[in-house]
Amino acid sequence: MSETTILNKQDMVTAKTSVSVLFAGDSGDGMQLTGTQFANTVAIYGSDLNTFPNFPSEIRPPAGTVSGVSGFQLQFGTTGVYTPGAKFDVMIAMNAAALKANLKNLHHGGIIIADTDGFDAKNLKLSGYGEENNPLLDGSLKDYTLFQIPVVTLTRKALADTGLSTKIIDRCKNMFVLGVLYWLYSLPLETTIETLQSKFKNKQDIASANIKAVQAGYNFGDETEMFSQHGRFTVAPADKKPGLYRRVTGNEASAIGLAAAAKKAGLELFLGSYPITPASEILQTLSGMKKWGVKTFQAEDEIAGVLTSIGAAYGGALAATNTSGPGLALKTEGMGLAVILEIPLVIINVMRGSPSTGLPTKPEQSDLLMAMYGRHGEAPMPVIAAMSPVDCFYAAYEAAKIAVEYMTPVLCLTDGYLALSSEPMLVPSPDDLASITPIFSAERKPDDPPYLPYKRDDRGVRPWAIPGTPGLEHRIGGLEKQHETGNVSHDPENHALMTRLRAEKVARVADIVPDLTIDNGPEQGDLLVLGWGSTYGAIKKAVEQAIEGDCNVSHAHLRYINPFPKNLGAMLGNFKKVLIPENNCGQLLSMIRDKFLIEPVGFSKVQGLPFNEMEIEAKITDILKEL
């Protein structure tokens, strides 16, 4: 965050490389919408961007209370934006509860824009500050830069001549604040105005009122003396690869990744699914993609979600199911069936916190060992983990490619943090995407030799014979199969052989897994920080900062958990120490220790919160001190 100051005629403008903003208010204050508008504006402006919504799990929690606070966090900037930001530089507090709930995560000296109308006696009481204790007035915020704006009052004034009811006018207060923020960061209003016009296409008065509010907020910035001491800020656009961009959340990206894989493979996509937080948006997104022939089946339960998918896969569809931890537990028997059937299937597990219902809206990485080993019998399957919202697209796509080309179920791990975070995605062209080639058996004539549904190719992969193809009639099932014929067999030697063949096939996926590369830092040295999944952004930032601080540290990030990249063992050997930060109690750590017989340093965080870069950087420094 290097700062340079430029003085121009009217006011002072400070350039920043990145800014983290939190929009916080009551659940009914429209904070998600406001944050999304700001995100769209900076994305189109060309910034790097990462967003994260933080809302209560209850649908309508008590208004004005801390439990009812809804937040939308984003970081935008010229470089170095890998996360929504560990702490915010700017916080919008629409009421007292919003301030109370989030102040601890505001940088020392950070900016607070407070709607003073949300700090009346009632709000102060509900927030828990107490009617008599207004933090805006009692000096407790002296370490911050506090801007107090009577947002409701000013919005009512600006919209007084619209003839709309006070209730409707008050709903525009979030747009007023947005206007102030656009002024403060020297951003254009056009994107938001266009969005409002199209969103309220059939309600012209509402569109006009919202537009007027956002303009009034912007003009307020121009006219008020409030900001004269601090001036405005600019954040230059990022040096992004030219091209077409869209903004995606991890869940949207997962959904599009599956649909793209089906298109590329020339298959129909079938998703069997049951709603569960935080995975439901995958089903929701795909249910709206009928234009591309996507079929979604909202099943009666998680079990039917996976079993309908297995049925569809037998019928020749690219089949997938998505869920979160409790649902994964229910799907395990079905996943074992897919293993023994050797049928393509993608399972996307959006991990959340804790066993049982636990922390449904909070992320964790604690299903890794379940993904690896959580099935009865010897039932290996490839496991891929996405490392960013955009990477959810590629992880789902690659999971589908492996499933189809290796005739196996594949588990794709994302988590609640990636699922709901968003970032700009460079839209690939269809030709940029890796090929996906199903191995369909061709029709047979009556006098051809008998069809062998479990005859394997040189990679150990059996063919896909789909119903409707003459001459390939065959029966498959969960009972152990005879090698090649697929007939039921309880022969001891055959079971040993089939167990080995299924495992070897999954192990051979390593042949198409790219070598792991060092993301940042030297190829060998004192410390390797090995991450997987959604910790990517925090580790990347932490290692970047540590390297700037002259630490001898490197970062590598695993996407392929099973099988591991072939060079992983050699890479681990190039460092004196290996640090594995995980949002679990050391699950990758035990896999690495088990496989490579080394003793990495674990760093666990199980608070239902992602890591922040400061924590990881501190850990890096501590370890290097001891070396």
Next chain:
Amino acid sequence: MTDTLAQLTAKDFTSSQEPKWCPGCGDFAILQQLKNAMADLGLKTEDVVVVSGIGCSSRLPYYIATYGMHGIHGRAMAMASGLKTARPELSVWVGTGDGDALSIGGNHYIHTVRRNLDLNVILFNNEIYGLTKGQYSPTSKVGLKTVTSPNGVVDHPINTVALTLGAGGTFVARVMDRDGKLMRDIFKRAAEHRGTSVVEIYQNCPIFNDGAFDAFSDKERKADTTLYLEQGKPLVFGADGTKGIRLDGFTPVMVNLAEASKDDLWIHDEKDFIKANILSRFFDDPNTNEEFLPRPFGIFYVEERSTYEDALTAQIEKTQEKGEGTFEELLAGNSTWTIG
């Protein structure tokens, strides 16, 4: 085998695998009639998929020379639903049992029935768990002594026909494993019905529950204990057709035709939902209840209702009226911007 236009025979539907059911098992008769019906229907082996769960009956797919999938316990309906949704043109049959469909798979059963996918469900009901060696099932009669109910079953049994009607079934029938001709005909009707067709078969398990349905098959008793439903015909039963059923409001009344006129009898109408529901409650056990109504066999109810897959296909076609989405549109979505 498949290129020829000649109609296939039951033999063409016979797979190379020898059935491994116990001698005397009712499953053999069901397998034979199923193959007969498939041949009668002019089906091609490559267009048929038989899906099953777990249990003795669920071995069915291995013995039929079509495509087949033997799944996991209770989930046949779910697998078949996914397959049919993905491939509506296939002829999909489900082989399942009372434990598979009504106990561990009960949830899938009711939801599949209500969705009305065009599936043909053959529910082998032997009122016992056979493959796990003789535990009572959700259709076992109260008092049945088994290895897990040494003092007799205390659970109230499921009435399959009533459950299926309650779940919104559009084709509901019951038949005995011994009634080969009727079974074959009902299988054909089930296949021709567009929607989920449920055929419950009383199937004798000679090892663990032998004689469970003797009350309906004993020479001496069956005339009085069974009622064969025929569309448009009065409900007549008993030796030489001497008894009938009349409706008094919503109450079925047994009448002696020596004293009452046949013209007053209940005429079976398989399109009548209310009557089907009343018929489904003819569920007395003649062994324990002296005042029993005869047990109906045949087709209880048929309703024409849009299938799940037809409705879904219609939605897809509607969204594609102005053409299918392109790959580029799929990747770009609705809202994009350009940099550089």
